[in-house]
Amino acid sequence: GFSLNSSSGRLGVGSQIGPYKLLEPIGEGGMGLFYLAQQSEPVRRKVALKIIKPGMDSKQVIARFEAERQALAMMDHPNIAKVLDAGTTETGLPYFVMELVRGIPMMDYCDQAKMPTRRRLELFRDACSAIQHAHNKGVIHRDIKPSNVLLTEQDGEPLVKVIDFGIAKALTDNLTDKTMFTGMFQMMGTPLYMSPEQASLSNVDVDTRSDVYSLGVMLYELLSGTLPIDRDAVKELSFDELRKRICETEPPRPSKRLSTLNEDARETLVERRGGNKQKVHRLIANELDWIVMKTLEKDRNRRYQSARELSEDIGRFLVGDAVEACPPSAKYRILKYFKRNRGPVLATSAVVLALCAGTALSLWQAAQATTAKVEAEASARFAQTKADESKAILEFFVTDVLKSAMPSRALESEVTVKEMLVEAEAKMSSSFGDRPLVKAAIQEAIARTYYSLDDWKSAERNSSKAFEARSRILGQKDGDTIESMITHARILIKLNRVGEARKLFDSAYDLALQTHGESDIETFRAMFGIASCYFAESNYEDALEQLEKILDVAANPLTNSNIPYKFSVRNAKTISLKGLNRDEEALELQEALCSEASQLLDDNHPELMRYRSVLAGIYERKEDFSSAAQVYETLIEGRTKVYGVKSRKTLLSRRDLANLHVEMKEYSEAKKELEELLPLFIAGIGEFDSETSLYYLYLGRTCRELDELEASEEYLAKALKIAAQTKGMTHSNTLLIKAEFAEVVASRGDVDRALTLINELIEQSTQVRGADHPTTLNSINKAASIYAIAGRTSEAIDSRRKMYRVCVESRGHSDAYTVKCAKLLLNTLLDFDQGGDAFELCKEMLKREHGLPDAERYVFESNAALALVKQELIPDSVPYYEDAWKTAQEVFGECGLSTLRQQSNLGFALATTGEFDRGVELLRAVANSGCGHKMVEDNAKYNLTTVLANRCQAIGLEVDASSDARDKAIEMGKQAVALASVRKSELGKVHVVGKSPASREAWARRRLAVGFLGAREFSAAALEIEKADEIQGSVQPGYSFIKAAALCRLGRTDQSEVAYSEARSWVDAQEVVPDTVIQFREVADRAMRETNASFGASEKRN
Template sequence: MTSSEHFQQLEALFHELEAATPEARAERLAQIQAENPALHDELLGLLEAPNTLLRDEQALDRMASEGGLAAALDRQQDPERIGPYCLGAKLGEGGMGRVYLAEQREPVRRQVALKLLRHGFDSDEARARFRAERQALAILEHPNIARVLDAGSTDDGRPWFAMEYIDGQPITRWATEQGLDLKARIRLLLPVCDAIQHAHRKGLIHRDLKPSNLLVVDTPEGPQVKVIDFGIARQLDLGEDERSQVTRLGELVGTPEYMSPEQASLGEIDIDTRSDVYALGLVLYELLVGELPHTGAELRKLGIEAMCRTIREADTPRPSRVRSATLDEGTLNWRSRLKGDLDSVLLKALAKDRERRYGSASELADDLRRYLDDEPVLAQPPSLRYRAGKFIRRHRWPVSAAALVALALIAGTIIASHGLIQARLALAESEASLAEAELYGKITNAYADALQRLFGQSEDVQATTEALLAQLEERTADWQNDPENASLASFAIGRHFISRNDYQSAKAAFEPWLQEGYGEDLLKSFGWQLLGFSYRYTGEAELALQAFRQAAALSPPNRANRPGTSSRLVQIALLSGEAEDYEIARTALRNLLASEELEAEGRIGVLNSSFQLEADAGNAEAAYAAMREAVDIIDAYPALPLAGRDTNRINLARLELFQRQDFDAVQSQLDALRSGEHAVKGESRESARVLEIEGVLRRFQGRSDEAVAALEAALPLYERYAGASSSDTLRAWMELLVTRLERGEMELARQALEPIASHARGPEERALLLASAYLALAEGRRGDAETTLANERLGEEARRRFAYLRHHVEFLEQQLAD
């Protein structure tokens, strides 16, 4: 058993015995004495210590380095000198080791903070990992990060770090002593988020963020926060073998009350940058609420297993509802202001499921800045009145025109959707109602088409959107009194935003309704399916799959042979990757395409689904044939409704661009979009797709000025309608980076990499891999470029599925071969 494991066993038994009755404690001690007399003696020493000592959260750490447990951990005194440093006063200690104030006299005279790690972190595996991390730590250069100045190992193998000495106060104590108000406390944390984001970009996770590692120093320019103690930082690119080594070492790394659920795993440790985001959320929680969700004393009383389970599973109290006699008096002054935005920000940062957390420290900082600027925060639950209220508060000018458009839209979409639902219900009841259902459907689509054109003519789409969402919230506020019409309104508005490819607004319309679950099952089935598309095109694949499966569960069995059903089956296959799901989807598509009853509009939808399935399977020619036929039908029937027409044309243009490189054909589709359906629809995600295609086309044609202009125009639209983390947005940033490199603008290319790295959902995001490979090649780092291109995410299977990916990888490989 390693010393770290021994300490964990000792701590768990101590807490077990402390909580037991005197009789049960005596019986358990007798059992331990029979099995392990030495362990019994150590436990007896701990239990007989003064109560005040046992309540100290560092007591067990001190016991680990003094007295009985020292026999297992630290038999020898710490040396008086380590490398060029003379050790002075002990600044602190914890489970990982001790920190000393040390003095260096040669070649420069300066004071440093030297951290000496405990025994138990000096195995061969730990030393190998330490050497790799030491190199990574050296590249951290940020004004809010205390620099690691030197590092090494003692004669007996214990790693040490010499850091810039920061004579400051923990961030929470400093905020309290200075009497900072709510917004000042939030501003105090922003540079910390920026510093941690810098470390993440350099490939390091801190793993032990807490107030005592965030020190505030008073300078002539004002207070400055410094992040200290990257001594237990971990590289982001640990492989499977290295992760298992961490587990074998028995490390429970970090301070329990500031640990993320991932860090508290008793199995294989699997953490990423979102672990630090969780810790930042806890520090913010303590700054604003005045206490933590779970204190160190509470957690340590539980013993190791129960403590870890609490960290992983216990609910986080909603900040605005915390009531405690021990709270900081200052925080009580703004308790009511935590309700709403800050509740949402904190609970998102502290989500137990890291997929629901902010994806990066910069995303958390961005939301805090939105709160400070009185803008809608992304973490806010999709309250529609809230979003409109924020918009109107920022823009004091009258929005009556937008409100009038919104009223017309909401009235019209409900009428149109009522016709659609009546049609579907009639069809569900009897096949004899087919003709009536089709008539209702045609009337509905024609009405929706007119509404879409009305929306596209709005002078301010954002204002109209906000007003429409506010009207919807007002209409559905008392849904319990009229669930049928409330659900109809939510479906109508959500469907309208889907037809405009505004997936963020669609989610805001669908989620509150479907989470409450009111209305007819058939209507909810339609709603879940459309919400699935919203999730998919904003990069939330797991939620999308759940939504499509929920739609399937609510759909009646007699809808099995409908275009909408085949579309759902295709999405489930694409998202699940299961062979059985692919076969079910293919069969449904084959049967529909062979049907003579399938009209033009339905056939376009089925061909689009077929295109997606064939493209995902790597059948490039079959995918192209399906999309070519869909656009041919659109050209042959110009009076068809707008919904989906521009999407199909854009898909064909991308295939012509990357798969066939037929620039004339691409331009022909762009011209058709701008003069036809796209011109009357108004701005949307598809507007960004058109601009991205134009930008890449202009780059291929050697017109780089126009390429940059088009790509820069696409990015804010992607972020508005699909989100900063969507694959569309990240891909557009990558295309801009490539264009910058072709223009010889190296620094601007590096700047284009930053938003990709900040918003990527993981290190294997394809846009991030491609951008990194391009930049490595441009900087002469051929080995790094080759390593990146060897990643499985850019492998042969992915190249078959994505024409743009195949183009970029083949271009890079050719450059490396030349």
């Protein structure tokens, strides 16, 4: 580059130009140098000073330099660098001074900030605003490119600054009085960003639309990361070839260019935009493509006519309006209106989509007909008829119905979706009295839309009419008739008319298979409908078998592998697996489904949200509560945006999130949230709805856990009444609620009534569904709970043994329901201290040949250990705790609730059976895990306090313990007291694991006192006993022996005698004296012998 050397009489760093001292060069343009300069007066500040390069002070360059100076001086815009001053040096070189812009080129800034596309567009509009301002002042920039559009920051926010008007051109001839004629064949600007008219070598006719083109090139790069003309290709082009490329070759669309990038380049581009490939491509495709390509039109009359027009169209895109760059077809504008107002009129969009789908199918059938080799003339007539029908349907909705939702009418009143549907129904009879098939097609679409709105009665009203008309006119075998038959059957399921629905689905399947073949879409819909009937009856085994058949057909390369139901079928398969307690398979399948669907669908697409709702339920079942909560919260946010805060789907997600607290055993929080949401839920969904019955069920369960039995019974009674009315008395949900109700009735003391209810239920379910059906087994399980409440232990155990035997005989040991029944029996045996039988059951279930999933194996491993502990066989429990901990890590992860619980159990067992150091290490790790499971972390602290304090006491009682061992014992005792003290401050008066925090601290201090006594720190020993008594507010008689021994060693005989007498009186009153207290008494007696102390209690004892 050039330099100005002051030592040679020329300007350079350190030179003074008026009040400006040149500090350092900061840039270089085609004709000038930029310096950082210090202004000394009238204000002190840093500025940018531009001066002509030495040796370039020709008339032509000076004219351009003055033009730039004058152009900038004319402008006053926040996104254009301001001119502050101007003048000439002593040698006559012109210069001007601008505000100092410490910025970086727009592309670099956006990439470094990993700025998403929408934010890039907002900033790009600021650049358009700056260029429009220049045009308004009569100035064309002519060199728009990223390095001349800088981004700096102001108050932490990015700010666009357009610089370098060095080759600006006036729209009139008075920008400067001096000549500014550009020599012939001299191309002004940067070729890669240059408009065709600039590159044509006749640029005297360049106008503002040239800048619009350059802005378009920048926008192209901003979106796709590349240029319309590849940079590498330019290097190999001659001047004429480059000019020809600019003027004649149409560039590919940005989305097309993006799709042709190599994998590494695509990954880099996506990373810099903070998204995934599909989302970035989807955002650019269509409207942004259209906008960019309009700016890059070779014919400038077809471009945006100003930078403002370009900016306004981008603005329309950002708010979801129709963009001008697209040919303004009615279809496009209507679809954009609905997308922009997706909350209130989403379902109306579904009408449009349903009709468009029908139209597309009609046109496809027409095309098939015209290519058929038989009955060509009849096929042509059929094709024309279908096309006419499709046109009539679209015209009806566009001209008669959808116009009610357009902005002009929306200004007068807010038009709801249902109002539009009612309007459509009313207009059909008058519009299509003589065209029943067109009317039937519209009724079919309206029925589907009502279905999506959960208004099943209105849906059934329209679907029945469409089905009847098509059956009568077209016959049962026609594809449209089969379509209506399936739609009508789907709606009947929602109305709990499952038997009628199943007959229709069976007929539809037979007809579709005979008429259209195995791979036809209606055949798939009918098969899926049959599976839906199984679902409605909670028959997950047959549902799964049916779904597998559908997926097998879809996987056949000879069939239509792109069936739209494939995701829905996989989602339904997950639900079946979950219903069969095959949670591991369900989780793997659903995570894969959600991942694939998210690549193709928007985050808030209704189908993707439906799949995620199922995924959240599986996370909940697997105790991954944080993941479940995160998905539920995402669903609530998405469904609120799409459907509104009061919509059915939003309210169901909010209910599920509140119920998550029940699964986490946070009952008070669950009740609070469920009761707060209840009025809104009923207002949005209604009192007599099957989902409301489940809501009352959740509330009833919550109140039962809080021992609020009256409220629980009241909620469950409501749930039972609603379920009976909406689902019928034999539906699985109704039977489930009735069983819960019977259990609460028993808890309130009316055992006879509860047993009558539950025995009726068992008999009813056995007759309807069979002895081994899940509903029947659940009823037997509730009977066992009622027997347990009544204190009839043997009958409770017998009921659950019966469940278990039925499952083993009908299903085998490895079946999910058998495992469930085994777990229920296991819990009963443990609750009633049948440790031996519980352990034998666990051993049976853990046999290798049963091949239990890891999650189930964990349950029986951990409970085998617990059964052994209950039999005081703690050393034998260690291998089972080891296995349970290892399995839990695989299933729940290092931070899983169950993982930490088994780690704590193992640590306690090891610390009490010989591996003290490892046990303590495991307990400390749980206590300090930071995983957020407060209850299990607190329990670990409790166990750690226990083992440390007991260890301290044990060593304190050892006569021959070394001084080193005694020091370690005291340290452990102090740690135990510290842990107990921390728990006390954290928990206050909360009762957590068997002892209040205050009494726990007292307990630890007494054991520390024993440690101090063994280490012959007698004052400390006596002091700890006194502190413990003060904390607890009472004396522990056994430890009065320890206090007596310490005081005796200190020579405080009178106080020692009092303590000894208190302890001796307590011992004399006991029928059985604990071994530990006998040891304490021996310690006190030894202290008296060794100090030759003699007092009444001792003589009395002797």
